Amino acid sequence: MSNEPLRVGVLGSGRIVRRVMKDFHRGQGYVLSAVASRSLERAQTAAREYGAPLAFGSYEELAACKEVDLVYIAVPHPFHCPIALQMMNAGKHVICEKPMALNEGQAQAMVDCAREKGVFLMEAMWTRFFPATKKMVSLVKGGAIGQINHVYAVFSGAAAYDPASRAFDPALGGGALLDIGVYPLMAATQLLGWDIESAQGACQYAPSGVDMRLAAQLKFPGGATAQIMGGMDACAPSHLLVYGSEGYILMEDFWHPTAFTLCGADGRREEYRFRPENEGFHYEFEEAARCVREGLRESPLMPHEESIAVSRVCDSLRRQAGIVYPGE
Ligand SMILES: NC(=O)c1ccc[n+]([C@@H]2O[C@H](COP(=O)([O-])OP(=O)(O)OC[C@H]3O[C@@H](n4cnc5c(N)ncnc54)[C@H](OP(=O)(O)O)[C@@H]3O)[C@@H](O)[C@H]2O)c1
Structure with a gap:
């Protein structure tokens, strides 16, 4: 090492x-x-x-x-x-x-x-490597809110349509799902696993033909469900809500989080706050450096199989919406 x-x-x-x-x-x-x-x-x-x-x-x-x-x-x-x-x-x-x-x-x-x-x-x-995300995931996996039955996550903003922008250009892989919808999707797979039973999407198109907004419902083995949305024309707070059998977690701006709240079914309320460090892009490089130093070939926080499975779900949602990129 x-x-x-x-x-x-x-x-x-x-x-x-x-x-x-x-x-x-x-x-x-x-x-x-x-x-x-x-x-x-x-x-x-x-x-x-x-x-x-x-x-x-x-x-x-x-x-x-x-x-x-x-x-x-x-x-x-x-x-x-x-x-x-x-x-x-x-x-x-x-x-x-x-x-x-x-x-x-x-x-x-x-x-x-x-x-x-x-x-x-x-x-x-990069969301995966924030101290706030790691703490939230460890609480959830440790049973702090019981069994996780549902995840709701939205990443959406208002971007003026611009055919010259990468985000709207089919030749550059434009569209809300791949640009920002992957954040809510991967928030769900991080908590519920990536062995997704079904994914059904609903999409609104940008004039260039890519998805301006894509919402989807997911079902996981064991019965858990998720609702996700990535949008470029709908201004909203980008929240993650984790619904457990014994409480819930609310994480605002979950794609670069510095805080979250845990609420128990018994009325207890715990606030978790972390020191903001600008945008927080350095955490992913620290994780890579740690993994390489320890001889790992993938990060346990961002497994290869999960990246592949998320691509598979995106393919399925794009197929349902009829979105095909040049050369595919
Ligand atoms: N983690 C995040 O929060 C986050 C945020 C935004 C974007 N992203 C991801 O980062 C990637 C790049 O996004 P971006 O917004 O930085 O894109 P961008 O500004 O449009 O382009 C990034 C760079 O790609 C290079 N490039 C190579 N081939 C190109 C081609 N054929 N057309 C255009 N550019 C080309 C160019 O650099 P040179 O010409 O100098 O080589 C260009 O400056 C995307 O996959 C996006 O999903 C991540």
Whole structure:
């Protein structure tokens, strides 16, 4: 087990990278080694801004770089799989932005490659790694609100329709489900497991044909149910509610939580508060660094099989809505 910090290469120079880099320095166990962009100029600007010693004008150069152990892939969804395969085939560990892949076939191919190459692969479902999420999950799994019978989770906001935006472009994997619907979906699978019995969706379309809003009901073995919604045209608080046989948990802004409330059926009310640390993107890098240090090839908090199963459910919901991406 090496105590050297994990050397991270960032791939892409878009919106999420800018946000993540504001938090990157808050974590421990890893360092920023390189930034790669399709444009050398953008890579150099980003490297200067974020303090990376190396800048590459192509993703291939990052794959070949001996001073990078792990690549953080932050490009639009359709490129996650091909780029992750390229990086893993070059021996790099990978954190890949959510959704891990455009569809189940791609997610499976990524996991197969990680296993074959013996490298670490993790979907960047950053919500998982917050102290507040970990505490909430441990309370739920420890029986603090009895048996979990239902999960309700919504992630929705109001985004003006813009055909030029990645979020609405079918060629870039646009649509509410893959962009933000995966958060409520994965909040449900984190608590109820990913062996989903059935998923039925209802969808409203954006003018470009992708889902503007997608709501779904899920049924799990044993009888638990979930209702989830991801929306780009419906302004609402993004809440998670966990309904147990002996109480419930309410977590506001559950996709980057700093607090939640546990209410018992007996009337007790417990407030849990955590120190906010800007947006909290560093937790996922700390988790990856810990896993790699301990020789793990997947994070127990974000298992490969769950990423594949969630892709499968998204495929099914998209099939029901008739949403097919170019090339699928
Ligand atoms: N965790 C979160 O909270 C969160 C939030 C937002 C987005 N995301 C995820 O992060 C990923 C990127 O989202 P984003 O909003 O950062 O996207 P974005 O700004 O549109 O693009 C990200 C970068 O991808 C690179 N890229 C490579 N091939 C591209 C292509 N053919 N077209 C456009 N860009 C291409 C570009 O960097 P270069 O040209 O410099 O190489 C671009 O700057 C998505 O999968 C999204 O789901 C996660």
